[in-house]
Amino acid sequence: MSLLAVTGIRKSFGPVDVLHGVDFKVDAGEVVGLVGDNGAGKSTLMKIVTGMYSADAGDVALEGESILGKTPGERRALGVEMIYQDLALARQQxxxxxxxxxxxxxxxxxxxxxxxxxxxxxxxxxxxxxxxxxxxxxxxxxxxxxxxxxxxxxxxxxxxxNPKIVIMDEPTAALAVREVQGVLDLIRQLREEGIGVILISHRLNDVLSATDRIVVLHHGRAAANLTTAETNMAEVVSAIVGGSDMVEAAAHEARA
Amino acid sequence: MASTEPRVKLPARGLWSRVQARSIEQLHIRLESLVVLIALAMLMAILSPFFLSVSNFLNILLATSTIGVLAIAATFVLSSGGLDLSLGSVLGLSGVVGAAVAVKLGAPMPIAVLATIGAGALAGLVNGLIITRAYVPAFIVTLGMLGIARGLALIISDGRVIYGLPQAMVYLGQGRPFGIPMPVIIFIVTAIVMHVVLAYTRYGRHTLAIGDNENAARTAGINVDFHRLTLYTLSGALAGLAGLLFATRINSGDPTAGITYELTAITAAIIGGTNLFGGRGSILGTMIGALIMGVLQNGLNLLAVQSYYQQMAIGAVLILAVFIDQFQVRKESRV
Structure with a gap:
């Protein structure tokens, strides 16, 4: 049984279909990278997991039990935590x-x-x-x-x-080099403690170095599910851009 | 001679900063407002021989009590990032409802009191329902309620003042146990209770968090819409309490009572350090803000200054208070 199992999630905002049936799993102590182009649906998917958005179809289960009917507060109490890209802090407190x-x-x-x-x-x-x-x-x-x-x-x-699973949305985007190392070390530490981690990032180098598995979202579907140890930058980039322009994009990432 | 020592600004090192930090942390007030209040009181004491007396202090408190209760309501709503422009009208409506229930229906005093506060709470509940369920901005909803509540007050009373409240009710406005006016006692007790609620309970802390960053509050699992609904209901209930104090003090339900009081109440809250855009506010601060206005008015009265100038003075104090506040916030924050 997976720690977190997302099955067949669909979501549209009015006429815009964002997710067309995404399947996605995270085990305890596993670090999963979630990558994809802007608009691929990464944040939407994670907000469905945390309960900020409702899903049109599909299910989200934590340790085998569906949590779709629960409020964001209840899901947090069950151990689903997310670090938002905008941090979601009350700045005057x-x-x-x-x-x-x-x-x-x-x-x-x-x-x-x-x-x-x-x-x-x-x-x-x-x-x-x-x-x-x-x-x-x-x-x-x-x-x-x-x-x-x-x-x-x-x-x-x-x-x-004491979370069971921590979702990090672009945790390294705004950080200096040394701070990035701190976050990546923290992710490894969480893995050792048996906590599941979902890492959303555009920095593919960070994703490749910190994760066990990489799930690529493309046009609202989980287009690829790669084992980090067996993949490389080119394959990930290819999945992100959907096969086209692969050589050029991969070459660019390799330079970066 | 210029010193060769590097001049590094160390925040929170001076005595003032340390006391300020403690004051904000423990009492939730900024020291500046307290300093202004004391300075103003000292100035008035020097200028007028009548200012420094127990009876005059009680006068100030009595004159502040109605506005003070409204300002408590304004503080809660403002610090949650909301706005209630209907406070004054709801005050008038509640007073009329209470007087009608007591005089025309002959209901006993506890029922009339409950009806007064309940009418306010109901108006607030309607505000809250429209704001949280229909997503109409609070500014528009409460502006509409400002007109609706005032119109309703005039309809219920047929446009006339309802005189002759029962003695037991009048005591709430005119009684003086131990020489202290009842409205002052009710006002101070309400202020203390609401200060504790805002500063030391989860309800109060969540109110500030919602005003600070609604999205953060949502992700933290706070039911923001329901919280807002209760806030507007609370605001209405407090306006009802203010209506009760007003009506029982003048021994009648006046449908024109409290016109523009919402602006005075918001002014008191802002002078007291409440953030107009939410996230910061304390009832103790608001009380100081209300007292600054009360002392200013009372002192200028004692000095026989025309009331037109008083309005100008209060307007100037409001702008000055926000100027000082913005200056401080800009210095400390990276917003």
Whole structure:
């Protein structure tokens, strides 16, 4: 049984068909790269997995049980986490508030529940330290941080509640070289802990170096399912562009 | 002589910055607004011999109580990234409904009180339903409600003031247990409760998160639409409470009560540090904002300044407050 099984997902926005029956699997401790051209449907597919979009047809199952009927909050509680490309941070709130957003620990006082800020701060600090991230201060609004620091907060949020599967949408797009290495190391660490990872990226070098398997979306279908160890840049690029212009595109990627 | 030491700006090192950071973290207020309030009070105390007295302070609080309750509503809605322009009209409608229920139907006081607040809550619920289910912008919906609620108040009352509330109700507006006016007590208790709700409960924190980044709140599993619905209902209920305070203080249901009060309430919230676009706000800050306006009005009254100038002064304070705030935010944020 797969950790995450996506079967026959279809989705259209009005007259625009985005996904035409995508099948997709992730095992525990497996890192799967999800690549494809802009508009291939990567983000749409992942938003269906996290519950931000509903699917027109098909099913999403976590450990064999369908989660399609569940809200985004319930899916998070079950262990489906996503790090969004825009990070989805509340920029005027501090680090702890962002990490615990929607899952704040509470203390009951005279029958009323109050947010336990002390516990939040302590655990947020512990998580940030574990990631080795350097933040100016934990009680500052995250909007005052640099892009890389904000990314650390988004990653910390995804990892604080013992996820089973972590979806990363372009986690390295805005990062410096050293920070990219940090993210790739983190992905390997998650794999060792038995967590499933889906890595969406345009940086094929990162995908080839960090994943076990690569799924290529093309025109709303899973056009290829490649084992990373047995494939190469040319094959991946060919699948992404759909066979045409392959030589030229692959040559370009190889230079990059 | 120019120093050879490199001049590096270290944020959060000076005493002011440290106290500021603590104040924001613990009390959820910016120090500037408190400083302005104290400075203003000191100025008035110097200019007028009548300013510094217990009875005058109670006057200020009494004059602030109705607007203050409305400003609490405005703070909740604004900090969630919303807007409620119908506050003043809903205040008027609630007062008329309460007076009609008490005077024309002869209902007992608790029922009349519930009807007053309930009428406000209902108007707020309608706002919230249209905003969250029909996706009409809050600006339009509450602007429409501003007209609808006012018209309804005039229809119910036949355009006339409904006099003669029962004694038990009038006590809520005119009673003075321990010498403190009832509206002041109700206002302060409401403010404390709502401050705790906004600053220390999940409901309050989610309100700010929704105003900050609605998408982030959604991905975090917060039911944003339902949360918004409850916020507008709460806003209406608080406008109803303000309507109750207003009606019982003047011992009548006046269909023209509270015209343009929504603007004053929003002004108080903004002076108190609420972000007009959501994500930041505290009731304590709003109370300081309301008191700044109250002290300004009271002081200018004591100095016998024409009320036209008072309006100009408050308008100027609003712009100044937002200017200072924007200056600070720009300095600290990379937005």
């Amino acid at each position: 501090d680090v702890a508030a962002n990490i615990f957003l929607g899952r704040e620990p509470v203390r009951t006082l005279m029958g009323m529940k109050f947010v336990d800020r002390l516990t939040m701060k302590r655990q947020a600090q512990a998580m940030i330290d574990r990631l080795g991230a350097k933040l100016p201060a934990i009680n500052r609004p995250v909007g005052s941080f640099s892009g890389g620091q904000q990314q650390s907060v988004a990653i910390a949020r995804a990892l604080t509640f």
